[in-house]
Amino acid sequence: MNNLAPLTPEALDEYVSAIELPRRQKESGLDCDVVFRHGAYVGSVIRVYPSLDRAMDKARQHIASQEEKKLSVANGTLILASSLHLSKGRFSRSWHAPLGGLWGCLILADTFLPAFRQLLPLIPGIACCEVLRQEGGSTASIRWVNDVLLHGKKQAGFLIEGFRSPVYGENYHLLGFGLNLNNNSFPTDLQDSAVSFSQFLGHSVDISAFALSFLAKLRWSIGLLLFEEERWLARNGGGVYDEEHLLLRRWKELSDTVGKRVVFGYDVLQHPQYEAVVGAIANDGALILNHDDGTTSTEHSGEIRYL
Numbered sequence: 001m002n003n004l005a006p007l008t009p010e011a012l013d014e015y016v017s018a019i020e021l022p023r024r025q026k027e028s029g030l031d032c033d034v035v036f037r038h039g040a041y042v043g044s045v046i047r048v049y050p051s052l053d054r055a056m057d058k059a060r061q062h063i064a065s066q067e068e069k070k071l072s073v074a075n076g077t078l079i080l081a082s083s084l085h086l087s088k089g090r091f092s093r094s095w096h097a098p099l100g101g102l103w104g105c106l107i108l109a110d111t112f113l114p115a116f117r118q119l120l121p122l123i124p125g126i127a128c129c130e131v132l133r134q135e136g137g138s139t140a141s142i143r144w145v146n147d148v149l150l151h152g153k154k155q156a157g158f159l160i161e162g163f164r165s166p167v168y169g170e171n172y173h174l175l176g177f178g179l180n181l182n183n184n185s186f187p188t189d190l191q192d193s194a195v196s197f198s199q200f201l202g203h204s205v206d207i208s209a210f211a212l213s214f215l216a217k218l219r220w221s222i223g224l225l226l227f228e229e230e231r232w233l234a235r236n237g238g239g240v241y242d243e244e245h246l247l248l249r250r251w252k253e254l255s256d257t258v259g260k261r262v263v264f265g266y267d268v269l270q271h272p273q274y275e276a277v278v279g280a281i282a283n284d285g286a287l288i289l290n291h292d293d294g295t296t297s298t299e300h301s302g303e304i305r306y307l
Contacts, residue, residue, distance in 0.1 A: 039223025
């Protein structure tokens with residue numbers, strides 16, 4: 001079944017309570033009820049469409065439409081589609097998004113403190129990689145910042161953009177996601193670099209079940225970010241945050257980027273800038289690169305490809 005079945009906030013709540021919460025309680029050693037309460041707004045509204053041009057454009061339209069009606073935008077609203085026709089990634093690169101994948105956008109109000117906001121790009125890769133490993137993709141890994149790879153091929157990609165609403169000037173983060181699940185046919189220029197989860201497994205994937213698990217893990221990771229933010233404020237009341245986030249620690253466990261020789265660039269496919277070896281990931285999520293001449297550089301944005 002390649003169409004995404006209707007999903008509801010109630011179904012997501014039930015999945016979290018019955019499956020994700022017990023799993024986290026066994027694994028995390030945290031107050032999981034509190035973490036999930038912090039992230040409970042993710043999926044507070046879920047809109048599923050058979051087809052869209054772009055999910056992120058639909059999210060912008062939804063925000064503008066709500067404001068024009070003098071209505072608030074529910075934080076954590078999810079836009080999902082069974083297929084996209086004009087989807088794009090970084091630098092307006094086309095993204096193949098036919099039936100069989102999981103395509104969408106999460107609307108987040110910009111309520112995060114700066115030290116925690118900068119880790120938002122890590123969250124979707126963590127959520128996706130966790131589901132893949134849980135469902136049989138033991139080799140799934142994250143390539144900085146948030147590309148998810150299976151055997152070196154891209155299974156999922158994510159894009160985070162800021163948006164200022166046109167009527168009230170409210171700031172939002174739009175978290176776009178594209179996950180290749182049962183879509184096994186790729187354009188010629190992507191066949192060597194992209195892979196679906198069903199290709200990897202050798203059998204089809206239940207898209208709706210995968211979506212529930214992915215969204216539940218988004219709730220956990222966003223809740224964890226807010227949980228840490230609250231603890232830090234209670235403990236320090238402000239100042240510079242120079243600790244390693246629990247979220248970043250989890251990202252490191254799922255990533256194979258450190259130690260890799262890479263080519264770096266802000267648009268690495270069209271304008272590669274230099275080669276280096278990834279030495280570490282800083283506490284703010286930045287990439288620390290070791291150059292052949294013994295110097296280092298720190299990159300807070302951009303992208304890499306492994307060599």
